[in-house]
Amino acid sequence: MQTIRDVIDRHAKEQPDKTVLIAPEPGLTQTFAQLKESCENFSRFLYQEGFTKGDKVSFMMGNSYQSVNIIIGAMYAGLVVAPVNLQAQPDILRHVLDHSDTGLVFTTREHKPILDKALCGVDRCIRTIVIDPDEQEMIPSVPGKPLPLLSVKEQDPALILYTSGTTGLPKGVILTHKNMVASGQNVIDAHDLTCDDVALCSLVLYHINALCVTLMSTIVCGATMVVPHKFRNSRFWQLISDYRCTWFSVVPTIISYLNCGSDIAGAGYHLDQLRFGRSASSALPEALHRSFEEKFGVGIVETMGLTETGAPILSNPMDPSMRKYGSPGIAVGNQVKIVDKNGNTCPANTVGEIMIKGDNVMKEYYKAPDVTRETLTRDGWLHSGDLAYMDEDGFVFVTGRLKELIIKGGENIAPREIDDVFYKHPNVKDAAAVGIPDEHYGEEIMVCVTLKPECECTLEELEDHCARHLTRFKIPKVIRVMDELPKGPSGKIQRLKLKQV
Numbered sequence: 147m148q149t150i151r152d153v154i155d156r157h158a159k160e161q162p163d164k165t166v167l168i169a170p171e172p173g174l175t176q177t178f179a180q181l182k183e184s185c186e187n188f189s190r191f192l193y194q195e196g197f198t199k200g201d202k203v204s205f206m207m208g209n210s211y212q213s214v215n216i217i218i219g220a221m222y223a224g225l226v227v228a229p230v231n232l233q234a235q236p237d238i239l240r241h242v243l244d245h246s247d248t249g250l251v252f253t254t255r256e257h258k259p260i261l262d263k264a265l266c267g268v269d270r271c272i273r274t275i276v277i278d279p280d281e282q283e284m285i286p287s288v289p290g291k292p293l294p295l296l297s298v299k300e301q302d303p304a305l306i307l308y309t310s311g312t313t314g315l316p317k318g319v320i321l322t323h324k325n326m327v328a329s330g331q332n333v334i335d336a337h338d339l340t341c342d343d344v345a346l347c348s349l350v351l352y353h354i355n356a357l358c359v360t361l362m363s364t365i366v367c368g369a370t371m372v373v374p375h376k377f378r379n380s381r382f383w384q385l386i387s388d389y390r391c392t393w394f395s396v397v398p399t400i401i402s403y404l405n406c407g408s409d410i411a412g413a414g415y416h417l418d419q420l421r422f423g424r425s426a427s428s429a430l431p432e433a434l435h436r437s438f439e440e441k442f443g444v445g446i447v448e449t450m451g452l453t454e455t456g457a458p459i460l461s462n463p464m465d466p467s468m469r470k471y472g473s474p475g476i477a478v479g480n481q482v483k484i485v486d487k488n489g490n491t492c493p494a495n496t497v498g499e500i501m502i503k504g505d506n507v508m509k510e511y512y513k514a515p516d517v518t519r520e521t522l523t524r525d526g527w528l529h530s531g532d533l534a535y536m537d538e539d540g541f542v543f544v545t546g547r548l549k550e551l552i553i554k555g556g557e558n559i560a561p562r563e564i565d566d567v568f569y570k571h572p573n574v575k576d577a578a579a580v581g582i583p584d585e586h587y588g589e590e591i592m593v594c595v596t597l598k599p600e601c602e603c604t605l606e607e608l609e610d611h612c613a614r615h616l617t618r619f620k621i622p623k624v625i626r627v628m629d630e631l632p633k634g635p636s637g638k639i640q641r642l643k644l645k646q647v
Contacts, residue, residue: 147300147323147328148300149298149302149304149327150222150304150323150327151222151224151298153327153365154181154185157178157368158179158181160368161178161341162177162179163177164177164178164341164370165370166181166364166365166369167211167371167373168370168371168372169210169211170373170374170389171375172211172280174211174280176215178368181215181218184219185215185219186295187285188222188223188285189219189223189296190292190293190295191285192220192223192225192250195250197249198225198296199224199302200226200303201225201226201247202225202226202227202246202249203216203220203226203227203249203251203252204248204251204252205227205229205251205252205253206230206252206257206261207252207254207256207279208279208350208376209347209350209373209375210280210373210375211280211281211282212280212281214351214361217351217357221305222298223295223296224297224302226303226306226320227304227305227306228242228248228305228307228318229305229357230261230352231308231352232350232352233617233619233620235563235616235617236263236264239260239261239264240268241316242308242316242318243264244270245318245512246308246318250272250273250274251272251274251275252274252275252284253276253277254276254277254278254279255276258276298323299323301322301323302322303321303322303509304322304323304326306318306320306512307352307353307354309354309558317511317512317514319454319511320512321509325506325508326362328456329358329359329362329455329457329458329506330358330364330365330366330367332456332478332480333358333359333457333458334363334367335479336449336458336478337422337424337447338464339363339369340367340369341367341369342392343367344369344370344371344372344419345364345370345372345391345393345394346382346391346393347360347361347395348374348377349377349396349397350376353556354451354452354453354456355395355397355426355451355457356395357457358451358456358457358458359395359424359451359458360395379407380408382408383410383413383417384415386417387415387416387417390416391420392419393423393424394424395423395426396423397425397427397428398425398427398428398431398434398555398556398587399554399556399587399588401425401430401434401446402585403586405434405437410442422445422447423445423446424446425448425449426450426451426458426474427451427557428553428556428588428589429474429588430446430448431585432471432472435448445466447461447464448461448473448475449462449474450474450475450544452528452530453508454508454530455504455506455508455528458478458479458506459506460475461474461475462474462476463475463476470541472543473542473543474542475541476541476542477542479506480502480503480504480505481504482500482501482536483501484496484498484499484500484501484534484535484542487499492535494538495535495538497533497534497535498534499529499531499532499534499548500530500534500542501523501528501529502530503525503527503528531547531548533547552564552579552581552591553581553588554589554590554591555586555588555619556588557619561579561641563620564591564593564616564622565578565593567611570611570615573597573601573602574595574597575598576596577593577595577596578595579622580592580593580594580641580644580645582623584623590624591620591624592623592625592626593622593625593626594626594644594647595626605625605627608627609625626647
């Protein structure tokens with residue numbers, strides 16, 4: 147197994163002039179030789195600033211030429227990348243910045259005010275550097291005698307990425323160089339990628355999907371990736387045409403947007419080179435799946451992954467005749483089994499919990515040894531918290547989640563985070579958020595509330611309250627005022643029963 151530095155060095159030696167990165171908006175490209183030079187310079191800058199192996203470096207910005215260079219450069223240096231979710235609420239952002247022990251955050255002028263506000267609640271000093279994400283040189287060449295690069299090994303941490311939990315407090319997933327390289331290789335093997343492939347990165351680089359599925363597979367394979375600032379319905383097919391992209395990775399929400407709001411008929415796009423699209427992060431409804439393929443003539447490979455496994459664990463085959471609608475596929479590059487509550491492997495077509503074992507499985511949850519022990523068995527199997535069954539052919543069919551996470555458009559939302567906003571309203575007694583089926587997002591948010599005695603509150607008032615305290619993406623689609631919420635013997639709200647309301 148190799149480290150990220152080993153991979154970059156190898157490609158810079160074997161194919162130095164191969165383009166690895168294309169940034170459409172500023173019109174910048176980068177070869178593997180240039181990426182290696184950038185990584186070395188970034189490494190020495192970090193060392194001269196007092197950072198050393200294992201220290202955390204964050205970035206708070208959207209997709210860009212420089213966000214890719216920060217991610218790869220920090221890993222190359224032997225430091226740990228700690229991406230910041232741009233959609234995080236201030237309290238969550240503050241928690242992540244503090245808990246991760248990050249010492250430096252690269253950001254843009256656009257996001258600096260939000261970052262400064264969050265850092266006001268952190269007791270230690272965290273340095274910030276404002277950059278232009280579309281400039282070719284983020285850090286000037288470091289003068290003087292170059293500092294030697296610190297050693298990096300495959301078991302060293304490379305990434306700490308925070309994922310929401312049912313408690314509402316994100317957990318820091320530690321992925322090593324071995325994990326990152328393995329996840330990239332798993333994508334390569336699942337989709338028959340070669341150095342001639344060109345990937346369109348439509349998802350955000352502070353999530354595991356884009357980080358491992360698109361970025362790591364491109365780096366490990368020695369291929370090319372196109373990184374626009376963000377997904378735009380109106381630009382999607384044009385980018386694929388202009389840069390001759392051979393594949394893309396998206397979530398069902400984007401597939402729904404494209405299906406409803408874009409067309410390729412008569413546009414003159416060059417799409418003959420496009421081999422497939424890839425869908426993950428939440429279940430892809432069969433009707434939407436078939437409709438997209440019929441409309442655009444592009445096969446969609448449904449897959450499944452977790453932050454804790456460097457994204458991919460399951461994938462449908464590349465041969466369309468072997469795929470199964472409604473299933474994220476079979477195990478790729480790791481072992482997957484379905485177990486009952488006693489840990490015994492379930493017979494075929496019997497529902498149990500998905501468990502995963504392989505080189506892609508995380509090292510640990512940061513500063514959470516108890517949770518790590520609950521999630522990872524002594525022999526390396528990871529509890530996913532997802533319920534599913536496996537058929538006789540090894541295809542997994544997900545039926546639900548042990549966790550109560552709401553997955554909206556591929557984004558994990560902790561119900562507790564929504565609950566807490568409603569509890570801030572002076573007239574609300576009880577509140578509980580749940581996910582409900584949605585055609586475009588996979589799941590939408592519904593909140594059921596009860597009011598305090600002799601208090602009144604209209605739906606409009608509750609909606610205004612949400613608008614003041616939640617990002618638009620997390621504002622509930624449905625709010626129901628009830629006389630009483632279902633509760634168990636201990637008085638705990640039985641959240642899942644609300645789905646039947």
